[in-house]
Amino acid sequence: MSARVVVKLSWQQALAWRMGRQLLDPIGSQPVVEVVRRLGGIQSQVPSSAELAIRVRQERSRSSDVSGALAKGRLIKTWAMRGTLHLLTPEDGGAFLSILAFGRSWERPAWERWIGMTPEHWRIFRAVVREALASGPLARDELAAAILAQPRLSHLGEELRSGWGTLYKPLAWQGDLCFGPGEGNRTTFARPDLVSATWAGVPPADEAAPRVIVAYLGAYGPATIEHLHRWLARGRVSVRQLRTWFAACEERLAEVEVDGERAFVLAEHLDELAAAKPTLAVRLLPGFDQWVLGPGTDDGHVTPPARRATVSRQSGWISPVVVAGGVVSGTWALDGAVARIGWFREAGKPPRDALEAELASLSSILKRDLHAQITLA
Numbered sequence: 418m419s420a421r422v423v424v425k426l427s428w429q430q431a432l433a434w435r436m437g438r439q440l441l442d443p444i445g446s447q448p449v450v451e452v453v454r455r456l457g458g459i460q461s462q463v464p465s466s467a468e469l470a471i472r473v474r475q476e477r478s479r480s481s482d483v484s485g486a487l488a489k490g491r492l493i494k495t496w497a498m499r500g501t502l503h504l505l506t507p508e509d510g511g512a513f514l515s516i517l518a519f520g521r522s523w524e525r526p527a528w529e530r531w532i533g534m535t536p537e538h539w540r541i542f543r544a545v546v547r548e549a550l551a552s553g554p555l556a557r558d559e560l561a562a563a564i565l566a567q568p569r570l571s572h573l574g575e576e577l578r579s580g581w582g583t584l585y586k587p588l589a590w591q592g593d594l595c596f597g598p599g600e601g602n603r604t605t606f607a608r609p610d611l612v613s614a615t616w617a618g619v620p621p622a623d624e625a626a627p628r629v630i631v632a633y634l635g636a637y638g639p640a641t642i643e644h645l646h647r648w649l650a651r652g653r654v655s656v657r658q659l660r661t662w663f664a665a666c667e668e669r670l671a672e673v674e675v676d677g678e679r680a681f682v683l684a685e686h687l688d689e690l691a692a693a694k695p696t697l698a699v700r701l702l703p704g705f706d707q708w709v710l711g712p713g714t715d716d717g718h719v720t721p722p723a724r725r726a727t728v729s730r731q732s733g734w735i736s737p738v739v740v741a742g743g744v745v746s747g748t749w750a751l752d753g754a755v756a757r758i759g760w761f762r763e764a765g766k767p768p769r770d771a772l773e774a775e776l777a778s779l780s781s782i783l784k785r786d787l788h789a790q791i792t793l794a
Contacts, residue, residue, distance in 0.1 A: 424687050425674045428718050429695035431639050432743025434686075438636055439708060440474035441740070442698035447475070449482040450491050450506055457632045458503040458513060460705045461494055467504055469703040472782050488598060490613030495595035496586040499651050507613035509632065511592055513649065515625035518590035520654045532584070533572050539587070541569055547593050547608065554597030554607040592619035626662035631669065631683060637711040639673050639680035639690070647713040696742055699771035701749055701756075701779055705735045709745065720745045724761060727794070741768065747794065756787050759794035767791050
């Protein structure tokens with residue numbers, strides 16, 4: 418797909434516009450559900466990081482907002498993008514899940530060799546789980562017991578006891594399962610149609626794809642098809658298929674040139690992008706923040722290539738980052754009441770006043786008096 422370039426801009430402009438779209442500069446006034454909707458989802462492997470990712474985008478917030486939205490079914494928690502845990506809105510989440518389910522990756526021969534799951538096993542597995550959860554949430558061990566009671570699934574004991582949820586992810590993508598209310602330290606599972614009155618289901622992929630593309634470009638544009646592929650699917654749907662879906666959305670898209678690189682945006686955002694001015698805003702963002710995950714840690718315009726290993730660490734850990742003008746310019750970590758900020762040397766002189774102001778905002782959110790310790794990294 419190729420469209421006529423109608424706007425040329427710099428990456429400084431593009432990142433400034435993106436910061437506005439992601440409610441980082443200026444900070445937004447939207448409630449928690451709308452923040453999640455705007456970003457297409459919030460990675461929630463670490464619940465405290467997910468909550469902070471939302472709250473740093475709100476002028477006012479309460480520590481109970483995220484848990485309250487989950488309890489009321491206004492948000493759901495499930496395995497989504499890249500097979501990782503996310504907070505999604507029940508109205509929109511099914512569209513993202515549909516794209517993940519499209520390739521039916523769990524029916525590939527490797528799954529049968531690895532876990533002994535044939536397509537027929539999956540049919541039985543899905544029916545057992547849906548029936549088991551029909552009466553309400555079940556703890557992990559309770560759901561496992563219901564599954565293992567089916568003789569043809571008795572070989573799955575070891576995998577079901579694993580905390581990775583490998584067998585449950587395909588069911589999550591088909592809308593059969595999500596996380597239920599917490600029971601202390603016990604994980605529970607539930608059906609999204611039973612925990613949320615506004616669950617809209619999982620639409621067909623051809624219907625879901627335009628919604629996903631619009632949502633992604635609305636938060637992470639300017640971006641390429643490859644950006645969307647890395648953020649969403651990573652092998653679960655092909656770039657070729659995404660190109661087909663992009664072509665189907667052609668009337669809503671425009672191609673821009675950003676410092677010589679071509680990328681897509683929504684046509685409705687062209688005027689805003691053309692008028693965008695570079696920003697000097699400095700923000701402290703939590704680990705696993707969408708600012709980094711949306712374009713991917715290999716996007717050198719956001720995360721400097723030489724610093725990727727500092728941001729994207731072993732075992733998939735994404736560090737809390739300092740963002741200046743849209744570019745990752747350092748990392749930070751809390752050590753008691755001290756915020757240890759490692760400012761990247763190549764980013765120039767640390768903006769101490771801006772960092773102190775950010776830390777004051779973070780102190781207000783966390784209800785803790787925090788002090789900065791700034792070093793060059």
